[in-house]
Amino acid sequence: MGEIVLDQVTKTFGHVQVIPPLDLQIEDGEFVVFVGPSGCGKSTLLRLIAGLEDVTTGEIRIDGEPATHTAPAKRGLAMVFQSYALYPHMSVKKNIAFPLKMAGLPQSVIEEKVENAAKVLNLTDYLDRRPGQLSGGQRQRVAIGRAIVREPSAFLFDEPLSNLDAALRVNMRLEISELHNSLKTTMIYVTHDQVEAMTMADKIVVLNAGRVEQVGSPLDLYNAPRNLFVAGFIGSPKMNFIEGETAEAHRATTVGIRPEHIAVSTDAGSWAGVVSVAEHLGSDTLLHVQTENLGTLTARVDGEFSVRHGSRVFLTPQEDKMHRFDARGLAIR
């Protein structure tokens, strides 16, 4: 089990309401990612679910049971922190066993659970080492191991990969996804990195200033962002926005087009411009183009596209991939 429901939950620190009334339903077994810019309230929301912060008003239910005032240890949830929070003087084995020992389980049961977790996480060969003798990725796996042995109804991850270098992050991302596939336990994962959100989530919750801007699958958010904020936040490189009179469609004050939905030609096209920067990534080419009337637009072309800074090009947007927004920033469908 691992269904979590937030019903009109708010959080106020002093006089500042950082979470206005918020409803959210997390299904059993789902991988849910909270994503949003720094300070939007992601960690606060996770800590409210964990019970590390008290809600100001509203209710939390876990598996149908009221949990608003339940002590953190009694919620059946396991939190994995960015800082790993390992005990430096204890071996990997003792670190993983710690919550079981605290719970007073028999030694034989502890041994078995630690062994199984170590196997799942490829830590079997490291059980006698101390955290200081491990790489960042291995330490993160120990922290996850300590969560796994508790057999929680949900795992809560607070930016678990932000201390790792880029290559290791990609690896750990895959490992956590695989872990979710095999355990099928609810996971709630906080990140400010929309690529992590897109690649890992069943369901993404986009937060902005404590408010839920949109909830949906990664492709829902990519294909049909509800508003300008989600449109600009999800997708890399970012969606281009064209403002004002150029947004020809009635009611629309802003038109959005993703870089991958703009064709580039050196001969002819809808919008003429000059390449201000060309980023040759090998797999694709990103062209930042200073257009005559629409400001700078970014286009992404598959593979190599041999133009340089200063080259004259023409851009043609794919009409059916254009997004239109009204004066309030809401998508027009």
Ligand SMILES: Nc1ncnc2c1ncn2[C@@H]1O[C@H](COP(=O)(O)OP(=O)(O)OP(=O)(O)O)[C@@H](O)[C@H]1O
């Ligand atoms: N204990 C606290 N007392 C007062 N204000 C707080 C406290 N904890 C968080 N806040 C404020 O609440 C808001 C949300 O913070 P939170 O840490 O949840 O954001 P976040 O989205 O996780 O940000 P980041 O990605 O930078 O960690 C921020 O404006 C923050 O300053």
